[in-house]
Amino acid sequence: MAKQVKTAVTPTRSEDYSEWYQQVVKASDMAEHSPVRGCMVIKPWGYSLWENIVKELDDLFKATGVKNAYFPLFIPLSFLEKEAEHVEGFAKECAVVTHHRLEKNEQGGLSPAGKLTEPLVVRPTSETIIGDSFAKWVSSYRDLPLLINQWANVVRWEMRTRIFLRTSEFLWQEGHTVHATDKEAVERTKLMLDVYAQLAEEYLAMPVIKGRKTKSERFPGAEDTLCIEAMMQDCKALQAGTSHFLGQNFAKASGIKFQNAQESEEFAWTTSWGASTRLIGGIIMIHGDDDGIILPPRVASSHIVLLPISPKEKDRTLVMEFTENLAKELRNTWYHNSRLRVEIDYRDTGGARGWDWIKKGIPVRVEIGPRDIADNSVFVGRRDKEHRDKKSYKRDEFISAIKDILDEIQQNLYNRAVSFRQAHMKSIDDKNAFYEYFTPENRETPEIHGGFAISHWCGSEECEAKIKEDLQVTIRCIPLDRIKENGKCICCGQSSQERVIYSKSY
C-alpha cells in the first residue's frame, strides 16, 4: 500500500500545474505581483538568481568579443515607425509617454501636463533607437563588426500576465551587431544561439533544442529567427532565447551604411538576440518538484545553508562557533568561477526552518548539532534527493566533497530533464494520433498531456494556422539538426521533406 506523502506545496504538479507554479513562486519568496498592472517585484532570492545568470551570460558574451553599452529607455514614435513589420508587431503593447510634468488639477489632485510634441514609447526592444546610434558609429568596413549588448528593462503591455513568464516590464539583455556581409551576420546569429544553448544546458541544467522559427513566428522585421526550446514538466515548450538575423531591414530603416574595401557604400547586415527573466520561470518549471523549486548549483541564489541546532543553552556558543568557522571556510572555497555562496539560518523554528530552504530550492542543507560536532561531523541533505535522505560527513570530508556534490546535483537535474523530455517526445505520422496526443482526457480541467510531436509539415502557413486553431499547438521550431526525410504533412497529407517540432507552449 502506497504511503500518502505530504508535499510542501499544494497543489501538486499533476493536480494543477498552473496553480502549482504560482504557489512555488510564493513559497520560494522569489517574486510577487506589484500593484502596477502586469509588473512584478523581484525579491532578493529571485534577484540573486538573476544576478548569477547575468554574470555567467555576460562572461559568455564578452568571450565572443561583445561589449556592453546603454541606450535610452524611450524611443521616439517616429523611430518605431521606420520599420513597418516591426511597429506592427509592437504597436498593440506599448507604454506611451505623452507628458513630462504633473500639475495640480481642480479636484486638488495631479494631472499630466507639459504635453510632448512627439510621444515617446517605452522601449519594447531597441533595434530602432540603437540603429540610430549605429548609423553614426559605422562609416567604414574597418568599424565592423560592431558587437554590442545592453542589459536593460523593457516594457510590453500584457493583458494576461504570469510572474517571470509574461510580465509588462521584464529584465533582459539585447545584443545588437553590425556586419559587412550577410554571411558574417548569419554566423553571428548562430554563434549567439550557441551561447544561449550553452547557458541553458551547462548553467541552468536545461536541455534545449536549437531550431528556426517558421515565418509566422519570426521576430517582427527579422529575416530569420533562431531559438532554443525547452520542455517544461507540463509537457509544454518554453522559448528560452532567440537570435535574429535581420538582413538589411533595420540597416535600411536606420541608415547603417559603410564604405567597403572597394570604397563604395553599402548597407550593413545586422543581428539581434535576447534572453530575459523568463529564464527564471523556465528554471522553476523544468526542475521544480512538489516541494518547491530546485535551483541548479551553477546559478543558484545560494549554494548551501547551514542550520545550527542547539536545543540547550549550554551548547549554543560551541554550535555557533563551529557553524561560523565552517561558513568562513566554505565561503573561501571556489566553485567554478565564483566563491561558494553560504547562508546561515539562526532562527530557532525547528523543522519549519529546513522546509523553508527546501521550498527555496537551495542545493545543499547542512545540519549542525552538538552530537555532530562531538563527532566532528555535519549532517547533509541535498535538494535533488528525498528530504529525509541525509548523510553524515566528517567536516573536512564535506569540505573536500562539496564541489563534487554540487556538480552531481547539477548533472542530476540535467539528466532528469533530458529523461523527461525523451519520455514526452515522439514522432507522430497519423493525423488522428496527432490530434489525440494534444487533446486532454479531461477537457474541463485538462490533465498534463501531449509533449513534443515530431511530425511532417508541408511548409504551408495554412496547415500551421489550422493546427494552431484546432489544438493551440504551434510549430516550436524547425530543428537546426534537420530531420530530412520524405513524408506527408500531418495536417493536409501533402508531401513533406522534413519533420518539425509541434507543441503547446508558454
Next chain:
Amino acid sequence: MAKQVKTAVTPTRSEDYSEWYQQVVKASDMAEHSPVRGCMVIKPWGYSLWENIVKELDDLFKATGVKNAYFPLFIPLSFLEKEAEHVEGFAKECAVVTHHRLEKNEQGGLSPAGKLTEPLVVRPTSETIIGDSFAKWVSSYRDLPLLINQWANVVRWEMRTRIFLRTSEFLWQEGHTVHATDKEAVERTKLMLDVYAQLAEEYLAMPVIKGRKTKSERFPGAEDTLCIEAMMQDCKALQAGTSHFLGQNFAKASGIKFQNAQESEEFAWTTSWGASTRLIGGIIMIHGDDDGIILPPRVASSHIVLLPISPKEKDRTLVMEFTENLAKELRNTWYHNSRLRVEIDYRDTGGARGWDWIKKGIPVRVEIGPRDIADNSVFVGRRDKEHRDKKSYKRDEFISAIKDILDEIQQNLYNRAVSFRQAHMKSIDDKNAFYEYFTPENRETPEIHGGFAISHWCGSEECEAKIKEDLQVTIRCIPLDRIKENGKCICCGQSSQERVIYSKSY
C-alpha cells in the same frame, strides 16, 4: 621662454571649462547625446567604467548586509501623491505614461490609444513604490532591519542637460532600509554615507567632505539628508552621493508598520540612499587634464593598452607573439579584486594611436617594438605623467611592478585632488571678501574662480537664500566634523555657532 605646449583637447580647462568637459567626453568616446531629448547613450568605454563602479559599490553594500531586489519602473500617480513634500519635489520633472497602445490615425501614422484609467509615472526615485512592498514584507520587529538595494534607471525630466551630470534618464542605485528605531535608522544613514565616502576616496580617488544638507537642500520628504561633496577643477562642488534619514514620513505614507517586542504596533523608520552615473562626470572633472580624462586604476574601464610597433613586415610575427603573450600573462594577474584589464591596439596609425589612449584616460600604455623585444623590454607611459615621460622596463620587471604602478597612479590622482582642494578652500569671515571670492573678474565669460568658503552661518533660511540669489552660491553642507566656533554670519552678521561650506555647484 616657455614652450607653447599643444594639448590633445581644445579648449583647455582654463580657457573654457564647460566646453572642455564636452570635448573631453567626446574625445574619450565614453558617451554621446541621443536623439531622445535629454537622454544619453553610454558607449562601451563609459559603460565599462560604470560596470566597475557598480561591482565595487555593490560589494561594499553587500558587506553591510544589503540585498538586491527589483521593483517596477512605473509608479501609479496615487502612490506618488501619498507624501506631500515628495510629490511636490518631483511633479515638475516626471515622464508620464498615459496610454498602452498605438493605433493608426487618419494621417496613416500612429497615435497613442488605450488610455490608462490612472496615469503612471516613470520612477524618478522609488520610495513610494518600494514602500508599498515593504508594508507587506514587514509585520514584526523580527523582520527588521530590512536592507534592500536596487540598480535601476530613473527619469527626471530635465530642460538643460549635460552628459553624465544632468540627464533625463540616468542609471543609479537606490537603497531603501526599514528599522525598528530612529536610532538604528540614523546609524544606517551614516553608515551608507561612509560607504559612499569610501567608494569616492579609495576607488575613484576623489576626496570628499561628509556633511549634512540644510533644510532647503534636503531630499523631498526627508528628515535629514547627508551628502558627500567633492571639488571639481573649476572650483565648483559636485554632490557625489546622498543618504537620507526619512524618519517615519514614508512609513506613514506607505503604511510600513510592525509589531514590537511588547506586541504593540508602531510605524517603522526608513532610510534611502543613492549614487548615480553622475559619478562618471565627477571622475572626468576632478582628474581630467588638457589631454583628456584620466581614469583611476581601481575602476578604470581598462588598465593597460599594449601598442605593438612593427614598421617592417618581417618583424610582425615576432612583435605580435610577444604582445599576445604579455597580454595573456597580464590578464592572469590579479589587481585588488579583479584581473588586470588589458587592451591590444593592432591599428597601424602611428602616433595618433597613442594619443587616442591618452584621451581615453587609460592608466598605462605599453609600446612594444622589435628593439624593445631584442632587449626583452617594454616601453611604458603613465597617464599621470607627461606623455613623453616614458620608461623602459625589462618584461618581467614590468609584470612584477604593474600593480605598484597602478596603485601609485591611483594615489597620485588622489593626492593631486587633495592638493587642489586645499589650495581652493579657505575660511572667509568678511562679507566683502566673500562676495569678491565668488565674483569672477571677467563677468562676460567667467574665468575659474572661487572654491569652498568655510564661513559662518546664523542658520536662517533668509541668509541662505540671499547668498544664493546674489552669487549662485549655496551651502553645500554642514560638515559632519562640525566646525564649532563662535562667529558672525557671513550674510547678516548675527551671531553664529559654526562654519558651513559655501560653494558654487553642479
